[in-house]
Amino acid sequence: MDNRTEGVIILENLLLPQEKFNEKRAGSLVGTITAVSEYLRLLYAMIGKCRDSSSRTFQGFSAKSSYGTCTSCNGTETVIDIDPARMIASELSLKHGAVLLWAGTICAPVFKIKALAKMIGIDYEKPLAEQDRRFMDILLYGYEQEPVSYVYKKKQATSFYRGCVTDLRYMRDAGTKSKGNLRAIRFFSKHVRCAACNGSKMAPELLAATIQGRSIVDTLRLPIQELLLFIRGLPHSLDVHELEVYSQVKDEIELRLVYLNKIGLKSLMIHEGE
Numbered sequence: 499m500d501n502r503t504e505g506v507i508i509l510e511n512l513l514l515p516q517e518k519f520n521e522k523r524a525g526s527l528v529g530t531i532t533a534v535s536e537y538l539r540l541l542y543a544m545i546g547k548c549r550d551s552s553s554r555t556f557q558g559f560s561a562k563s564s565y566g567t568c569t570s571c572n573g574t575e576t577v578i579d580i581d582p583a584r585m586i587a588s589e590l591s592l593k594h595g596a597v598l599l600w601a602g603t604i605c606a607p608v609f610k611i612k613a614l615a616k617m618i619g620i621d622y623e624k625p626l627a628e629q630d631r632r633f634m635d636i637l638l639y640g641y642e643q644e645p646v647s648y649v650y651k652k653k654q655a656t657s658f659y660r661g662c663v664t665d666l667r668y669m670r671d672a673g674t675k676s677k678g679n680l681r682a683i684r685f686f687s688k689h690v691r692c693a694a695c696n697g698s699k700m701a702p703e704l705l706a707a708t709i710q711g712r713s714i715v716d717t718l719r720l721p722i723q724e725l726l727l728f729i730r731g732l733p734h735s736l737d738v739h740e741l742e743v744y745s746q747v748k749d750e751i752e753l754r755l756v757y758l759n760k761i762g763l764k765s766l767m768i769h770e771g772e
């Protein structure tokens with residue numbers, strides 16, 4: 499099934515208002531704004547040009563969620579991920595457990611970090627805050643220039659120090675069942691901006707699509723009047739098939755935008771991206 503056939507089917511299935519928009523019965527403002535945004539997403543999915551044409555397959559449709567919603571955060575803008583800022587207590591020295599993930603344990607990384615400190619010149623007994631800031635990055639994300647030799651359980655070992663953030667990620671992604679590890683993962687994690695959609699809530703393939711060089715995010719940010727002009731001016735750049743899709747949504751977008759413009763709304767992206 500190509501995009502165009504898919505497009506027609508999606509249009510029929512979309513949970514968009516079935517009735518033509520009527521400003522006398524405009525209903526909820528959020529509903530009106532959302533409807534325009536959904537029609538625009540659809541338009542981008544169907545006729546948007548992608549830098550990488552292989553990603554021109556939009557799987558984002560589901561009856562329960564908006565079309566083209568980011569599947570990493572399910573449109574919530576955030577995901578729970580490791581927060582590096584929590585992983586080092588810089589007021590402590592390495593001796594007193596500045597690298598919190600391993601502080602107070604006798605795991606191999608404790609010995610490795612001690613050897614690493616000696617190797618690159620971190621003062622083991624001095625608070626990290628009083629030392630070169632680059633040491634913090636190394637402790638968090640690793641040291642790639644040379645491997646560290648250390649002794650653990652009376653055995654000599656040599657390996658690269660990959661950083662406590664990486665260690666914790668490995669633990670998490672390997673599906674650790676250890677209570678202590680799970681506690682650590684919870685402790686060092688928090689809600690962070692979703693990297694897949696950069697907080698836009700939309701699927702990366704939708705974000706990558708452009709119409710007349712504009713992404714969906716650029717378009718949603720346009721002042722309503724400019725957005726109207728953009729929509730009205732689209733036919734010039736569309737081929738026959740694209741025009742077919744456009745004609746199915748154009749009136750519904752336009753009627754709502756005229757109404758939103760009349761009541762004085764500035765843009766569809768209310769207070770976003772500021």
Ligand SMILES: [Zn+2]
Pocket residue numbers: 568569570571572573574575576692693694695696697698699700
């Ligand atoms: Zn996301």
